[in-house]
Amino acid sequence: MSTKSSFSSPLVQNTAWQRLCVSDLDRLYPLLAAYIKQPSLADSVIELVMDFSPWQYYWPNEYPPDEPEESRLGVAGDLVREHVCGLGLGDNETKAMLHILRLWTNRKEPPLGWQPGDLPSEPQYLRGEFAGLAAVVLLSLCKNLSTLHIAEPMFGFSPILENYFLKNNYGLMQSPGLQNLKKVEILPGAWWITETVYGQLEFLRLFQYFHRLPAINAISIDSFQEYQSNHCTFIPRTGNMKSLKLEHVDIDDSLLGLLISIPKVLVELKVSLGGKEHIDGGLPTTRPHSIGRALAQHKETIVSLDLDLDLCVSEFICEGEVRDDPDDEDSDIETFGRDYYKMDQETRLLVQKPPIALESYGWTIGSLHEFTSLTNLSIGIYTLLGPPHWRGERLARQPPFRLIDALPPNLESFCLYGYKKGENAEVDEHVNEFVNNKEARFPRLKEVSGIEEEAPGVAQLFPEDSHFDRMASGMEEEEGSNQWKTPEPPSEWKPVE
Template identity: 25%
Template sequence: MVFLSLPLEIQAMVIPRLSSIGDLAALSQSCRSIHRLCDMKTRERFYQIRVDPKDYSINKTFDLVMEILKNPTLGNYVWEIVQTRQPSMERDYVQTAEQRDLSAGDRDLLRAAVRKAGFTGSQENVVLNMLMQNTTKPPGENREPFRFPNTAYGYDHGQIHGTFIAQALAAILISVSPNLESLVMTQPFSVFSGFYRGGERPQDDNVLFPLDRLLRRANAKPASIPYLQNLRKVYMIVDNRNLDDRFYMAIDFLECAMLFDCLPSIESISTDALCDDESGEARVVLEPRSSNISRIYINHSALQTTFLVSLIQSCKVLREFQYAIGGRCVLGGWSAPFNARTFIKSICPHKDTLEVLDIDAEHNMHYFHPSYFEEDRVDQEIDQEQRALESDNDDDDERQMLRSFSSNSGSLKEFRTLKRLSVGIGFLVYFAMGVRENNEPRQPFLLPEALPESLEYLCIRGYEKGKCKKWDAHIDALVASFVSGSSGIKEITGIEEIIPNSEDVDDPDDNKDLLWIPIYSIDD
């Protein structure tokens, strides 16, 4: 093994750069010297640190933070941080008597860490006070929950107090974890009263929550801070602990994306169970070509096409995009229509970079019904839906965004770097036909000649032989090309076996088995 022949000091430099705990575990078994260098027991303790809003978890996390402050090398072991408490409403933090008994030296270490994380002046004392609490229940506070009028949803003072403590811990932990690559978190700010909506962006002093403050500061000037330089992926938890988790829930996902989009190593942002905010507040429109995020994964969700387009338009480079509906019920019974033409036009600027496209929303593209799939009819119905989309949208920024790419044109074959494609049969054929400015006439074609040469994997959802003669002709030609070896595709699924399109859950009481189960639990 070449690695074993390297000097120990070189091995010691390489090992911390292996982010996979599985790879490290396997490497540690290769020989005793490597096993000592890997120090797996310690690495496993720090590899993933969870900041839960429970007293025992808060104190466990605090102890890990203090270990890192006393031995900064331990911070290099932290690969992922999971923070699971979303602010429930806007309230200022009320400083209370310190509950931790630290030595003078430990307290100095903690205060120095607060300053290094960028909390200075009055912020320094407030964040330090949060860290010095060992329980989420502030002393002397009324424990009866505050409840919104005419609802069953309440927030007690312990929840609010605990949010600040957990955020302060997460913020300091991030600042002392230089190799952090993955962040799993809830929305770190509240929009209960439209705090971040409309007008100018909030100034730093107006940001209430420590984690939110740290992320905004870092993203605004990433070159000036030593942490978050290696952060690659972010997963946003949709926090529904006080609502009905059978339904899609809203968080300000676009605003959350703006907490990370300028970081130097950021690659992906993802979430599940998301729907758009129907409160009537203006949705933020992301600045075009401003984001370093290149991979977007949104699953089990129900979103308007303009929401997805805003994310796509913000990317400097788009390499992977995944969107799927299903797994939850839609509040009010409405569904989120997916406009195929608008979506294709929005991804056209990324023809030379897009590698993976996975769209599982054909159930919400009614114009792709097999019994009446005709080119002219599909175009007419998409035209009608697109006009409704534009006329129903009273937000000037979104209208301007839609107009900005209205003249884009392109077809599937022009996506020269696309390797993996997973779509419904109707969307596949329509994408292959292409979208043209002013609906220019298309030339007859069959699928094999309309696929990009780079394509290696194709998943076709919703295809059933005999349902549509036009689709059958395309699939027969595709199979013939694949069998003959003239196609560069290595794998095709969804032809011999039917892969159903995902659907929203109509009745969550009778179809509990169809409900999506969260990856991360939200604890009270």
């Protein structure tokens, strides 16, 4: 564990770093002062990892009073305070940041030989508040930052960081940051110690932090569930990102359709539902037609489409009356932020609902024949053709098209998830027709998989198998667990080579 003696390390202050990790707070404070003093060092940072979740650090002695004495860090402290005052976040936010700085820099040194847990720790929230403040300062200094990894904290971001994200995204900063940010990657933080269960995320709020940035190109989210969301509204066709990856998530079709509708121009989409366990059990409600209608907005631009949804496509979910999507954009204005909502309304692209009869969408994602830019397609067989009958030997309902007619005309790569020859006679008919005519119909098609040999999707790799079921059967967690292992964000600082 690093201590406050690392504050004076010349290695930390003078090295040109390519990647920084905000979680390593003890090395971070002197770096802030060094970057303010020598901006060229900050220009080398292109990757930032923000992980607010570890709470393995403890500090002895009592917490400083509400009005602590001024920092004794001299010039370094003055530089950081001056930079904070110049951010233009507003009087209340600036006052809060200066207060956190005073609390952080006046902590007492731990005694020699001290070990974590020996003495009472500092209040839990101080590290998170300072991490948010440090992240704001870094984000404002690292002008060439292109990739941002975020390990989502359990209770969301600190108000300081959230306010910065929002004001910066909507161009309300005197000197905006993140102007070269291209990719944002979101993973669960270390706080979520149950590896088999999804992390929890306010999906729409997260998008509201970044969707208007000028260089933003991709947002990637892995291993999260929607859970009792407060944010349920977003203005479609307002986002600058062109690539969305939502992998091993648990969200229903209405939220997924809304997320797909956010980009002005969508070029790449990858979605997989399932792989872990929802905290309340069960699977998301997924009607393929909702996803198809959202995708139709991007039929002229999308090039790569990877949809692994079959785990959640069932006859039970799809049956029933199909209704048009309600226009309820005004239902959540206050939570969204009235001023932000108005700004997005003023910049949105026109949304055109696809002129396709609802009944043709009800049980399938719909035909992709009009997706003329789509060259790379990976999709679950039942997402495209509709769910199987509960017995499995045939389709619950015949789709309003043949498989070969529903594929994009300029296809170059095609993969069917979850198809097993001989398992469903009606699906076999569709697939055989495609195999017999693919050369004539798709002259650019070079790669085909999932026909002769099964290409397993989430439904095959991670079948629903809940923690509660395993416990009831007496099965050991290590023996019975069959969930997606969430990747971890980078943890090491990386110097420029």
